[in-house]
Every structure is written in structure tokens, then in C-alpha cells.
Amino acid sequence: MKIVINGEPREVEAETLAALLAECGLSGRVATAVNESFVPSSLRGAHRLHDGDRVEVLAPMQGG
Amino acid sequence: MRAFYGTELPNPLMLGTAQYPSPAILEQAFRASGAGVATVSLRRESGAGQTFWSMIRDLGVLVLPNTAGCHTVKEAVTTAHMAREVFGTPWIKLELIGHTDSLQPDVFGLVEAARILTEDGFQVFPYTTDDLIVGERLLAAGCEVLMPWGAPIGSGRGLNNEYALRAMRAEFPDVPLVVDAGIGLPSHAARAMELGYDAVLLNTAVARAGDPVEMACAMALAIQAGQLAHRADPIEARDMASASTPVIGKAFLS
Numbered sequence: 557m558k559i560v561i562n563g564e565p566r567e568v569e570a571e572t573l574a575a576l577l578a579e580c581g582l583s584g585r586v587a588t589a590v591n592e593s594f595v596p597s598s599l600r601g602a603h604r605l606h607d608g609d610r611v612e613v614l615a616p617m618q619g620g
Numbered sequence: 621m622r623a624f625y626g627t628e629l630p631n632p633l634m635l636g637t638a639q640y641p642s643p644a645i646l647e648q649a650f651r652a653s654g655a656g657v658a659t660v661s662l663r664r665e666s667g668a669g670q671t672f673w674s675m676i677r678d679l680g681v682l683v684l685p686n687t688a689g690c691h692t693v694k695e696a697v698t699t700a701h702m703a704r705e706v707f708g709t710p711w712i713k714l715e716l717i718g719h720t721d722s723l724q725p726d727v728f729g730l731v732e733a734a735r736i737l738t739e740d741g742f743q744v745f746p747y748t749t750d751d752l753i754v755g756e757r758l759l760a761a762g763c764e765v766l767m768p769w770g771a772p773i774g775s776g777r778g779l780n781n782e783y784a785l786r787a788m789r790a791e792f793p794d795v796p797l798v799v800d801a802g803i804g805l806p807s808h809a810a811r812a813m814e815l816g817y818d819a820v821l822l823n824t825a826v827a828r829a830g831d832p833v834e835m836a837c838a839m840a841l842a843i844q845a846g847q848l849a850h851r852a853d854p855i856e857a858r859d860m861a862s863a864s865t866p867v868i869g870k871a872f873l874s
Binding site: 588589612 | 646660
């Protein structure tokens with residue numbers, strides 16, 4: 557399946573959002589959104605991905 | 621002292637965490653100044669986020685995540701939800717940018733986003749202008765704090781419209797008010813506190829100074845001085861001199 561993760565197109569095996577994070581090695585404290593909608597961490601396991609989905613994985617960063 | 625959603629700040633310096641020469645200098649700036657709040661953001665995970673977060677957590681300060689860079693209500697609301705989950709706080713510095721060059725807030729979208737977020741349990745710190753009516757609308761939307769700009773973000777111009785900031789203090793006597801953005805010098809920060817503001821939020825003035833640690837301390841001292849001065853009820857300025865040394869008892873020597 558082809559998805560876009562943090563702006564980069566990528567071919568992945570994962571079928572759920574939780575599996576995608578594991579596949580990409582994103583194990584830290586992150587927040588996720590799929591197709592511009594927030595997906596809470598508790599729903600990642602149940603959230604099935606579809607071809608062409610746009611996934612954002614955000615982490616703490618410096619800010620003003 | 622006015623509390624921020626029930627929390628009294630241990631120190632009225634709210635310090636940003638961006639643009640420092642190194643993480644070590646950022647950490648020293650916080651420890652040396654005693655800043656009470658750290659602003660943080662969310663960006664695409666690149667690997668550095670986890671180290672940064674553990675350093676901020678070790679500082680033991682209150683954390684205020686922002687929605688910096690958001691231009692639409694939807695984007696800001698989604699970012700706020702993501703920030704709440706990552707940082708584990710209902711506090712959100714709501715930034716909704718309306719103009720690219722001045723980074724002036726889109727106050728119409730700001731009010732709408734503030735309403736959506738407060739209804740969802742967020743404790744919103746809106747980055748706003750010094751407009752009184754916008755302030756009223758933000759309070760009506762559920763905000764219990766207002767953060768008017770001193771000047772555009774990163775400009776270092778100080779308090780562009782002191783009259784408006786004073787009017788805001790007078791109009792909202794019970795609301796915690798923060799001057800957010802535009803501070804360049806400790807004297808600007810002191811002035812904000814002399815006006816009766818409850819805190820000052822700044823980043824660039826410290827992070828981009830030649831010595832950020834010294835500047836962070838200077839800001840903290842200025843803020844403390846301004847706060848004490850406000851509490852001490854300063855004298856009114858006058859046009860003519862008024863002798864301070866008593867005239868009575870002066871020797872006749874001429």
C-alpha cells in the first residue's frame with residue numbers, strides 16, 4: 557500500500573496506524589493525524605489505513 | 621495574584637524554547653532565570669523530539685504548547701488536540717496567524733477556534749491583538765487568559781501601543797493578562813509589568829541575544845522589578861520640578 561507519511565510517499569506493509577508507527581520505528585511520544593484529522597493514540601490500533609492516506613506523525617519540538 | 625486557570629505561576633517569565641544556539645544553552649537559560657513556563661510546539665518527528673521533550677520535562681517548569689504556524693481554525697484545533705495528547709496538558713497557546721509578514725493574529729478565526737477548544741475542555745491562552753472587543757469575545761468564548769501582542773513576533777520593538785495595553789488592563793481587571801511577543805529588551809518587559817500585566821512571554825530576545833543565559837536573567841530581573849513597582853503604586857509624572865529635600869531649616873548663607 558502506498559501512503560504519504562510526513563509529506564514523503566512510502567510503500568508500506570502496515571494495515572493499521574499502530575502497525576505503521578511500528579514499521580517506521582516511531583516509538584516515542586508522538587501524536588498522529590490521518591488525512592488532516594487527529595487520531596488519538598488509543599484508536600491507532602483500530603484505525604485501518606487506505607491507499608493514498610496522508611499520515612502526519614508529530615513530536616515535541618522547540619517553540620515560542 | 622491572578623491565577624492562570626487555577627495555577628499561580630511560580631515566576632511570571634514565560635520563556636520560549638526555540639532558536640537557542642544549543643540545547644545546553646537553552647537549559648541554562650531556564651535554570652538561571654527561573655522562568656516559570658516553557659512554550660513548546662509540535663513538528664514532524666525527525667528523531668530529535670524525544671530528547672528535547674525529556675530535557676524540558678527535567679526542567680520541572682509548566683509547559684505551554686502552541687499552535688504556531690497555523691492559518692486556519694481546523695488546523696489550529698487539530699494541532700491543539702495533538703498537543704494535548706503529547707504534552708499531557710489542557711493548556712494551549714492558541715496562535716492563528718492571519719498575515720504572513722506581521723504574523724498578526726486572525727482574530728476572527730481565533731475567537732472561533734477558542735470557542736471550539738474551550739468547549740472541548742482546553743484551557744486556552746489566546747495570542748491576540750490589543751483590541752478590547754476581540755478580548756471581550758475571547759472571554760465570552762470561554763478564555764480565562766488574554767495574551768495581547770506587544771509588537772510583531774520576533775521584532776523586538778517592545779510595546780508598540782502602550783495606551784491600548786493600559787486600556788486592556790483597565791477593562792479586564794480580573795483577567796490574567798500576558799504581553800506575548802515583540803519584547804526586545806528587559807526595559808520593555810519591565811514596562812509591561814509596571815502596567816499591571818501578570819506575565820511576559822518572550823523567546824527571540826533571549827534566544828538570539830549574544831549571551832542568552834545573561835539575557836534570560838536580565839529579563840527575569842526586569843519582570844520582577846516591574847511587578848514590584850506596580851504593586852508599590854508608583855508616583856504620577858509631572859511637568860515641573862518638585863524639591864525633594866526639605867526647604868525648611870535651610871541655612872541662610874548667601
